[in-house]
Amino acid sequence: MNLTAINANIISMPLKQPFHTHLGTVYERESIIVEAVDKDGINGFGEGVAFSSPWYTEETVGTSWHVMEEFLIPLLKKNPISHPKDASILFGSIRRNHMAKSAIELALWDLYAKQKQVSLSRLIGGEADKIPSGVVVASKDEAEALEQTAMYVEEGYQRIKVKISPANDYRLLSRIRNAFPDLPIMADANSAYTLNDVDRLKSLDELGLLMIEQPLAHNDFLEHAKLQSKLTTAICLDESINSYEDAVLAAELGSCRIISIKAGKVGGLTKAIRIHDFCRDRGIPVWCGGMIEFGVSRAHNIALASLPGFTIPGDISSSSRFWEEDIITPEVSVENGWVTVPKSPGIGFEVNWRRLEQTTLSSMAFHF
Ligand SMILES: O=C(O)CCC(=O)c1ccccc1C(=O)O
């Protein structure tokens, strides 16, 4: 791929409103923006989606930075590659650290598509011209959650995902269901329950939810299978799916009926596509999960979600859902509930350098 440099910036931006889950509240988002440059000066971008602290996965911005600097970039320097898939294979010699790997691998995909002058969507076999858009409601307050839902429905979002916990489930969801009888609603529990809560979770069956995401522990497959056999509502796994092997295990055990794929969490686009292909063969619907991300990762999500197995609206919302001003131009926008898949080369969005510089905390540059 004729790489000449990899540059990385840690950026930080406050969210427009605090994002509440039962695990904690996110006020400010740090991310790593990776730029891969080739000998002709073409550049591709990726985004590292680890958080500042290890509340959602074990990785953090700090561990991603360390693994990229000490291990992944030196591997790329030593081993010239001709395709992003080669990087994915090369990174197999490093255990886990999926988010660090993804950040670089995604930048290589964008660069590769730009070198070939094709959109990333079409390069990977994407077919859709527009993606149905869903959005997440993550408020501590029931009245505010209802207000936000009404606002997002008004804006045209096709599916609402509500963060729940035992402190805030049936009552909130039934109020939303009563207000919006036909709205596709799903709930995300982020592991707020145990198998002792089976009756509580069964009570949600009557609400006609699209699915319930990750009710039990982040690393559990067996108990999710036991729970799924007792619920009519489909379980979707998010935290549990960090690799292709995780998806196979979940399918074999019956731990879920739906899978959420996050390219930034499973080691990159090569891995995400492999999970997609497997799920498609097995008849398991997939959707693209969000990570409160900036525009670079949003753009990669749009390309991924244009693949034919993505049959359920994902967490692909507009840049303005979280940010006063995103780091890409144009920003991601939702029109009548749809996001247009760009046709221009690569991810199809430019980096807004002024905004990137404004939000940068630190940078590193590697010359090949
Ligand atoms: O970015 C979005 O739109 C989805 C937000 C979301 O639910 C989420 C955000 C950060 C980390 C984990 C999750 C999750 O899906 O569990």
Ligand SMILES: [Mg+2]
């Ligand atoms: Mg989730």
